[in-house]
Amino acid sequence: TVKGVMPVVTRQxxxxxxxxxxxxxxxxxxxxxNRDQWQSLLELSKTVDKDFSNxxxxxxxxxxxxxFYDWARQP
Structure with missing residues (x-):
């Protein structure tokens, strides 16, 4: 599944x-x-700051x- 593969694919x-x-x-x-989501997720991992400020x-x-952004920014 996607959840099993993601942590190993990137340094982020x-x-x-x-x-x-x-x-x-x-x-x-x-x-x-889908392909667009996967490519976008890889791009997101290269560009977004840990606090999502950018x-x-x-x-x-x-x-x-x-x-995901809305969820991650919840207190």
Whole structure:
């Protein structure tokens, strides 16, 4: 599954571990993500700061990542 592969694919494990926690919190069983989401997730891992301060919903991220951003920014 996507959750099993992500932490090993990149050096940005903090992002992928948080993304996996987000998917778990949603209660989803997301067996895979589409190509656009995967490529965007890799790009996100290269560009976003750990506190998401440089993330913008106005950018062309998939909706799933806007939801992830909202979840990650909750206190």
């Amino acid at each position: 494990q903090w992002l992928f571990m948080r993304f996996v926690a987000f998917l778990d919190a949603r209660g989803d069983t997301l067996p895979s993500i 993330y913008s919903k106005e950018d062309a991220w998939p909706i799933l990542f806007d939801e």
